Amino acid sequence: MTDRYASFVRSAAGRTLVKRLGLPDPPRLRRHTPGDPLLPGPALLxxxxxxxxxEPVGALLTTAGVEVRDPAAAGVEVRDPAAGPADGGRVGALVYDATGVTDSTALRQLYDFFHPYARSVLPGGRVVVLGTPPEECATPREATAQRAIEGLTRSIGKEFGRGVTAQLVYVTPDGDDSTRTGLESTLRFLLSGRSAYVSGQVLRVGTGRVSAPADWDRPLDGQVTLVxxxxRGIGAALARLLARDGARVVALDVPAAGDALAEVANEIGGTAVQLDLTAPDAPDRLARHLADRHGRVDVVVHNAGITRDKTLGRMDPDRWDQVIDVNLSSQERINDVLLERELIGDGGRIVAVSSIAGIAGNRGQTNYATSKAGVIGLVRSTAPVLGGRGISLNAVAPGFIETRLTARIPLVVREAGRRxxxxxxxGLPVDVAETIGWLAWPASGALRGNIVRxxxxxxxxx
Structure with a gap:
């Protein structure tokens, strides 16, 4: 689906009109292409x-091929933000370690770092702040200050513009080597073009079963993944992306979508499974297929979902039941069987697909919003339990993504969703796929219970 408004505003006439009328100005997003450098310029740390x-972050970034600069180093200009930076002073990212902020007065240090460089980040650049989880802080004052940082990063995401994203990453103070690997995988995702449509997020890196890849360009090499x-849509984009990153993909969909499913599976050298997840024997049949063909599954992505929209007062019981069954209950049943038969074991990852409708609600979608809020509940309640078995569970919550489903939305509502x-x-299906792919990496096992919008x-x- 083409965003004609975005295409227009990038023309000469469109640029003029946007400036005169103050209309929304969609930036060109920096998306990932294999072989790209992590950043378009140096990182200021x-x-x-x-x-x-x-110190460890500086070492990680250097290993990843990023030029790391100190704020006091030569070549990094401190300028009046109102004047804008000179080209030589621009950076690809601002990265700040805020773990030393232990009370509210120390928050001034964040201002002192970001204020001079607010206009120095290149288009498509990144802002990442690292903190301590408030629930793991030593004192209430420290927890208060760390929670305050969320307001900073979410505001930066709305202020800097030009495709610049901003995130807060809470890193456990009681970490081990797995925490370091999890932090590396998180930084490699957040700083790269993979995270083009992810901004204003708060992520938590703890401990878990992790394995750093031999090649970060193929972080899923040899992994068996179920999608x-x-x-179609996000699922097809995800299958292609996982295969690009080295995974062996088991692509599943309903029999009615068999031709499209076979086309995707053949394109990526994966296997196709035609199965209605609401069938009583679906979990058993799926488990037997995975056991017979692969002997295990390393990554399970619960992407299947449907909508049956009506306002609650006009909704018949079948619409309610179908959406809850496909979007939520089937995930529970499949997880139960795969875990019971130990097909997904130590080091496994499960990624569920929720929606911002499950966070904010949506008129005419009480069934859908309920199911997607339930997915968030599933992640929050089950992630700690699975963590004890070495399995990570996280979710993504897409917003407005350009698919055949959103193309059916009335024009005015569609434009509002876009802007x-x-x-x-x-966003594009690949934006969701990149985020799921990151959570599926063996190196991301220290991320548990995250809901990434x-x-x-x-x-x-x-």
Whole structure:
């Protein structure tokens, strides 16, 4: 689906009209292409007094091929933000270790770092702040200050513009080597073009079963991955992306989508499974297929979902039951069987697909919003349990994504959905796929219980 408004505003006439009328100005997003450098320029790395992460993060970034600069280093200009930076002073990312912020007065150090460089980030650049989870802080004052940082990063995501994203990553202070690997995988995702439509998020890196890849360009090499709802849209984009990153993909969808499913599976050298997940024997049949063909599954992505929209007062019981069954209950049943038969074991990853409708609600979608909020509940309640078995469970919550389903939305509503986010545009299926792919990496096993919105920092549920 083409965003004609975005195409128009990039023309000479469109640029003039946008400036005169103050219309939304969708930036060109920096998306990932294999072989791309992590950033379009150097990273400026700062730290609050007593921060514990600046040194290891600097080493991680250097290993990843990023030029790391100190704020006091030559070549990094401190300029009046109102004047704008000179080209030589621009950076690809601002990274700040805020773990040393232990009370509200120390928050001034964040201002002192970001204020001079607010206009120095290149288009498509990144802002990442590292903190301590408030629930793991030593004192209430420290927890208060760390929670305050969320307001900073979410606001930066809405202020900097030009495709710049901003995130807060809470890193456990009681970490181990798995925490370091999990932080590396998180930084490699957030700083790269993979995270083009992810902004304003708060992520948590703890401990878990992790394995750093031999090649970060193929972080899923040899992994057996299951993708439900793989025939079209986000599912098809995900199947292609997982194969690109080295995975062996089992693509599943309903028999009615068999031709499209076979086309996707053949294109990526995967296998196709035609199965209605609501059938009573579906979990058993799926488990037997995985056991017979692969002996295991390393990654399970619950992407399959449907909508049956009506306002609650006009909704018949079948519409309610179908949506809850496909979008939520089938995930529970499949997880139960795969875990019971130990087909997904130590080091496994499960990624569920929720929606911002499950966070903010949506008129005419009480059934859908209920199911997607239930997915969030599933992740929150089950992730700690699975963590004890070495399995990570996370979810993504897409916002307005350009698919055949959103193409059916009435024009005015569709345009509102596209513009009501910090990027002033809809996302692409690949944006959701990249985020799921990152959570599926063996190196991301230290991320558990995260709900990552892929919505361009939507104003809904923000």
């Amino acid at each position: 700062g730290a609050a007094t007593g921060g514990r992460l600046a 439900t709802g793989a025939a 009501m986010n910090s990027m002033a545009q809809g 892929v919505c361009g920092q939507s104003l809904l549920g923000a």
